[in-house]
Amino acid sequence: MIKAATPPIPKPRQSKKVIPKKRLHVQSPLPDPVDSPYVPDQSELETNTVVSLNENTEETETSRMQSHAEESGLYDVFRFPVIDWESSWQRPQQFSQQFALHGHRVFYMTTGVAVLQKEHATYEEVSRHVKIKRIEPNVWLITLCANRRLDLYRDQMSAADIQYLKWSTDYVMDRFHIEHLVSIVDLPFWTPLVTAMENHKLLYDCMDELPDFSTNDKSILKQEERLAREADLVLASSQLLYGRMNFLHSSVLLLRNGTDNEAVGLASLARTTEDFEQAIERSLQDDDPEQIDARKQCAAQHTWEMRYQELHQVIFEKLFPKVSIVLLTYNNWPYTRQCLLSLQKPHRYPNLEIIIIDNGSTDETLHHLSELDPDLFRIIYSSSNLGFAAGTSLGCRKATGEYIILLNNDTIPPDGSWIRRLIRPLEQNQEIGMTGPMSNHVGNDQTVDHFAGNPIEGANPHWLQDFYDLNKGSYRYTDVLGFFCVAMKRSVFEKVGGLDSNYGIGMFEDDDYCEQVKRAGFKLAVIEDAFVYHHGSSTIKKFTSDEHDTLWKSSKAYYERKWNKPWQMPKRPDNLFIGADTPEEIAARLNKNDHPCTLVLGGVDWSRQNTRWQQIVKQLAADQERIIIVYLNKYHHHDMIGIRKAGPHLYLTNRLDLFAHVPFESTLYCGETNVLDGVQSQRNVIDACSYHAHQLSELRSKLTAPAVFEELQVAFLVRQIMETTLL
Known part of the structure; x- marks a missing residue:
């Protein structure tokens, strides 16, 4: 039996100035971001x-x-x-x-x-x-x-x-x-x-x-x-x-x-100061009780408080369309707790409801769900495990938002911008029916190639800011979205309907629903500047190997019968160099690519200081017509290993030896004082502001006819370099 549940905690009285708020109270040694x-x-x-x-x-x-x-x-x-x-x-x-x-x-x-x-x-x-x-x-x-x-x-x-x-x-x-x-x-x-x-x-x-x-x-x-x-x-x-x-x-x-026109007859018009004073005097002398009450009621209905309330309501409805997050729980309270705390972080999306479908949990989950703020959370309990598809569909039907986000409970949403980033393309492009973020753990092309973070805090905040800067406004179409986190227009759900519950506990229902959405005429988009941390299949991991294989095979067979076509492996992560591990293969990949390639030699450690050379890299990375290779040993104290994609056309590497057969169109020096062996480049460019005078002089003497730029402002520097067609 399924029933809606109202938490047994009385709603606090509200004050005009400060509206108190309940939050999740759980004893834990971990820092609670809501408390700070x-x-x-x-x-x-x-x-x-x-x-x-x-x-x-x-x-x-x-x-x-x-x-x-x-x-x-x-x-x-x-x-x-x-x-x-x-x-x-x-x-x-x-x-x-x-x-x-x-x-x-x-x-x-x-x-x-x-x-x-x-x-x-x-x-x-x-x-x-x-x-x-x-x-x-x-x-x-x-x-x-x-x-x-x-x-x-x-x-x-x-x-x-x-x-x-x-x-x-x-x-x-x-x-x-x-x-x-x-x-x-x-x-x-x-x-x-x-x-x-x-x-x-x-x-x-x-x-x-x-x-x-x-x-x-x-x-x-x-x-x-x-x-x-x-x-x-x-x-x-x-x-x-x-x-x-x-x-x-x-x-x-x-x-x-x-006041509105209803005040006519209750107010007097005055053209001069004297008229105004006389009108006040007449009003004060008027002792008609009905007239006095009418004026009081009119004044009470036209306060700045009431104007604010009207404006605030319109802002909420028009500027921040309501978003419903649908989240399923089945035991695994530590994961759920971590996810819910992230959803209640400061600066969260303003117009939000979170619908939790509990699929018959038997651990402490039920107790803690009852403590959640009823103004933000709606809890629906099921006495049995409905499975992912049926539970999710139930939550979507209960949702009242213009946009619906399906979110796994083993995720850690980051800062308050993740919802805005996911729904922005849905608002701007009517062809897009569903969007999904990038993540550290997902079995398709949504996987980030370069990540810094941990299972306690999720994404490293400095990595996350770089991720936002380097992928700003970028998205691409795909065939399948991972349902650890997916956003859709409510109208799409109403047109397509719920997820197919024949898949039972899980597996392939996300592939199935993506197929339905595409056949309904919508596109699927990976939002490359949105990120959600994912622990990865916390429920499926509890199955034995045999149970997992049986479920996978039966779900795959049902999918293929339903759509009358073989299931296709999802796309691999979007990295130009994936699988290439020799200089010959690296050079061959770049030769097939139409974009010119630039090598950047700045500092060997990428830090949180956002140094000048890092700003230059971010400006260069905004050029969608050029591949940027950055030589790097460490990234926010993490060792850089191999070739990692950090932006749509930006790659970080500690292995310049893999690029030994690549004739770079240009090499930009913006911190490196040595001329590195084995680098082939058609031209060399120096950012003079990255060096002391003696360093600059020495570097110029080592290079053949380098172009030197002395512009202080990074944006103008990159623009000047581009305009001279040196890069």
Whole structure:
């Protein structure tokens, strides 16, 4: 018998300012990431950062509310305003304060900028000019850095301004570990910046008829149309503005500053100061009880609290579509516990439900599932093991999300971005029906060739950040996705139906469902910048060898009968050099490939410091038309062995001897001081900024006619090298 279960823990009373949250309580020597939310402290503050003068009285409340914002998976807010925080209290400050009171972290930009009058400053130089000041619980003032002073009403941003301002916002996002961001823009001046930013939801709050203001330059008016069209959501503060914005955007929310038309008859209109004073006097003298009650009710229905609630609901529904995670459990509580703790990490996806189907567990699993937060988890108990297919299908039918993620309980989801990364292609490409992440343990082409991590913490955080940087926005189509973690549109499940329960306990049901989805007209995609750690078949591993073989053979036979075709082995990991172990074979693989090949000689240890030569490698790796080979001995203290794929066209190796027969089109020196034996290269390039003067002189003397570049900024350096066609 299957029944829905409500955990026997009463729901806590909620406060307006801080909404308490239950979490999983389990005794363990392992660190609980939910107990350690990120809160910047004094030791982390830069010298240019200003903290509140009233810090002692605000510290506890700020830490508490920030902790709530992180643990509850609330999105953060950037406000790009038309007025400063200290100006007259208006709509931008009112909304910002409401977001903060409800647990969101709010970063309110100042209208003035910090000026760095240097043409090619680095990210580090720009970040040192960013000013951060906490002014209220959950509210920070941010002064961004630009190349020159900017007037919000008359100036247009230059390319350098946009770059410096974007780096400023990147710095704030990195500093506060922001994963889910809503940028609210009050003035079209900010358009070039906010449209250049990544990984945020853009909201235009249209509150003025801009053509009526003589202070606005014509360029600002042109920017408004672009802002409105590219925004994810548009707000309008009046009916007139609502009508105008409707011509530019399909999703416009009317959210007034004042009352709606229902207030007519309860309020008076005044054209002058004297009229206003007289209207107040008349209202105070009016002692009609019905009129007084009507005014009170009208005022109570038009508070900034209520406006926030309406806006927040729309943001949730439109900008963060609901995601349902379906997870099966059958004993193995240590694995389940590890997975659930990861799902409750700070900065999780904001609009989430987790549906757990317990397939008749007999260990401590049932007890601990009853302790889960009912606001986040829905638990369904089965008295018997339904098998993977039937249990998963049941969970999908109970799901209410626009997107469904099937997740094994022996996984460790990483930071809060993994869901966003998986559903982004589903939102943008209607042809894609299902997506899956890369992983350390999966039997197809989703396996990463280069991984650093462990079974306790999952992915090494420094490896993970490099993985994101090097595979940014990349995905490819495939034939089969591993169902340790797979995301799909709800509409796909409704069209295709549930998984085939004839496969019983498991095996081949993922191949079967992928076949169904493809035959329904959808594509399957591997998201190369998404990663989920997988322990690997924790349930299947408990079978004896004979049990495993019997199940495998019977499931395979059923699959082949059903689809009237032989089962095909999944694709191997996507590595150009897989299986090649001689210089001749390496050279042959590259000869068959149409892309030119560049060797990078930087430092021999890849570290967490993100050194200059590592930045150069990441910039080069963004070129999809070139294969990059990087000589390396260690990666984050791990020995580099063989040839490892680290990006779509990026390979790391400690075996240059395997490339002895490869005539590199170019070799880039950006740290290595020796000319390595056995390297064949058509041309040599030197990054002068990677060397001291005497090192540079000595290296130049060893190479034949090298091209030397002295550009300080890495992005410009790589661009210059590419433009000269030397690489």
